[in-house]
């Protein structure tokens with residue numbers, strides 16, 4: 001019922017009633033007003049008419065003092081029901097007639113009082129025909145009675161208006177109800193029954209009796225809307241599914257990250273945490289939601305308030321912050337170094353701090369290890385060269401400032417390679433470790449013991465005093481003690497090993513000498529010891545400095561020589577001892593210095609070697625000599641069984657590009673590789689036997705031959721000789737030189753030759769200058785010789801001449817040629 005009174009049709013009826021009442025009232029009021037005007041005019045007209053009709057008989061009655069006539073006149077007037085009293089008086093005021101009656105009861109008097117007096121008295125003078133006033137007639141009009149008709153008609157108007165309005169409203173109400181309200185209610189009921197979850201499932205039907213009008217449109221539009229909403233809902237549901245899935249994936253990804261991801265609000269409450277963070281804090285990600293940072297205070301070193309402050313700062317400023325190192329503590333009390341990134345993040349309607357931390361403990365440990373490794377030697381754990389350079393710089397600065405002296409000792413173990421080669425690297429490593437321990441034991445805490453690499457050590461003796469002579473004495477004393485201590489036996493697997501060392505010492509601060517110069521000076525002094533027979537100590541002096549400087553200058557000159565093509569090749573013939581036929585040549589490098597003229601290879605080859613230039617120069621020697629042989633071959637003076645000996649330096653031999661270079665040169669020049677004989681020294685072999693054999697084997701596969709040069713001067717060992725693919729053994733000229741008068745040399749040459757022959761190698765005696773020497777080497781079964789006896793090294797043209805000389809004779813017996 002309540003719904004009914006709030007329904008549209010009821011409200012429309014209400015409005016209709018109001019409007020109808022209002023319009024009806026206004027219309028009725030107008031009608032009543034007009035009626036009132038007409039009625040008033042009519043009353044006035046009647047009063048005028050009554051006055052006009054009653055005056056003449058009243059005048060006569062007064063004139064004649066006829067009371068009877070006067071009474072007739074009064075009675076006549078009283079017939080009008082709205083006149084309530086009539087009085088006729090003469091001029092003296094004497095009443096001739098007087099009639100009156102009671103005013104009848106009426107319920108409209110209150111209304112009459114609103115528009116007029118209840119009783120209106122009319123008085124008309126009575127004039128004589130002769131002129132002059134003779135009396136007057138007075139009558140009272142009951143206005144309520146006078147307006148009675150008016151009241152009746154007005155009541156009819158009002159009643160009729162009300163009935164009309166009510167009927168109108170009633171019919172309007174019925175019409176509204178059936179045409180609008182009822183269909184709307186039906187539509188509303190249908191709408192109510194729609195399932196909000198799937199609005200498209202239901203269709204609104206057009207209420208009965210409704211034709212194509214706005215309600216039909218409403219139903220159609222609502223159905224369209226339902227379809228649209230249904231589609232939108234379906235889409236939204238699909239999006240929600242995708243979103244939920246992607247949210248799940250993101251969550252999984254974040255949870256599987258090895259870093260901690262958490263989000264805290266400005267008060268320090270966690271609103272999110274990933275698995276890694278929760279695991280560390282021994283809780284669950286869900287359980288962390290809402291927990292406070294201080295709940296986990298036992299897990300970190302920092303004051304929780306500091307963390308909250310930083311979060312608040314990040315949230316306020318909206319600028320990320322980084323903490324490079326934050327210490328957290330595991331449940332087991334182990335410290336972990338974390339690198340944390342705090343950044344602002346919009347989270348629903350608030351800004352929170354997103355905190356991502358990664359565990360850098362291992363990284364730091366590795367860094368520290370790497371730092372240690374970068375500055376320490378792996379074998380002995382002693383500081384290395386990099387550390388030395390940094391520390392020595394500091395020590396030199398301190399010494400300069402404090403005006404005291406220190407010393408740098410360069411220590412190189414003598415013939416340490418023997419140990420490595422004969423007993424293997426583990427034995428060598430063991431000795432190096434002992435040496436490191438002994439060096440550390442002899443030096444003081446402030447001193448520095450460094451392993452430069454290989455068998456080279458450096459000891460820095462800091463602060464030896466402020467007097468140079470006493471400081472030198474102290475350095476000498478410590479150097480001696482070190483040397484002696486190192487040369488004491490080392491024990492390795494029941495073996496007693498003896499190692500000596502050469503020590504070069506330089507005092508610092510030295511004028512104009514930086515760290516690298518000091519090192520070089522000490523190194524130079526150490527080499528001096530080596531040259532003088534090893535196992536000693538030697539102070540660096542000016543002579544050595546000059547020598548070192550010369551080496552530097554020469555290094556520069558050699559660079560220029562290479563650029564300016566100042567190198568050339570000489571060739572020394574190799575001769576068959578029996579037939580005296582030239583069977584080949586050895587290519588020897590020559591350098592003509594612009595100021596100093598020809599410089600001996602013995603002087604510059606070691607510098608080429610140490611500077612590394614030898615690789616490039618050696619490649620040139622190989623290529624140029626091969627090209628020269630090719631020319632001689634084309635000229636027909638180089639026979640197919642001749643060999644070209646080319647010296648290969650250790651560094652060149654070990655260079656990674658060596659085999660490739662040789663292959664390339666051979667291909668470019670187009671020569672039979674078996675014409676080439678590479679002369680290598682024992683120095684190459686000793687370095688790394690396996691690698692050497694591998695390189696030699698790949699070159700042998702190409703067809704190249706190998707000769708072992710300067711045999712006897714080094715660590716000649718029959719064991720490795722057997723393993724090397726060499727075809728020739730060259731006896732060093734130092735043995736041949738004194739062969740005629742030194743019995744030891746004779747024995748040596750004979751032994752080497754016998755050993756070579758035994759291994760199936762051809763033996764070449766170098767430096768044969770005299771016939772006596774030739775006789776002896778022939779006697780010892782050396783197959784070939786080289787030496788001034790036949791020819792010194794000569795340039796290519798001279799060598800070609802030698803090759804073309806048909807008649808080779810000299811005064812050495814049957815196949816003699818004149819002595820030079």
Ligand SMILES: Nc1nc2c(ncn2[C@@H]2O[C@@H]3COP(=O)(O)O[C@H]4[C@@H](O)[C@H](n5cnc6c(=O)[nH]c(N)nc65)O[C@@H]4COP(=O)(O)O[C@H]3[C@H]2O)c(=O)[nH]1
Pocket residue numbers: 572587588589590600601602605618621647648649679709710733766767768769786787788789792793
């Ligand atoms: N006293 C005397 N000496 C004789 C006699 N016959 C030859 N010689 C010299 O003995 C040296 C032989 O060369 P080596 O032992 O390979 O010794 C060579 C070799 O080790 C090295 N060398 C020369 N050229 C090259 C090169 O192109 N590359 C490399 N890596 N080293 C080279 O320089 C060293 C010296 O070369 P050179 O001064 O040319 O000295 C040559 C040669 O001139 C003689 O009867 N009496």
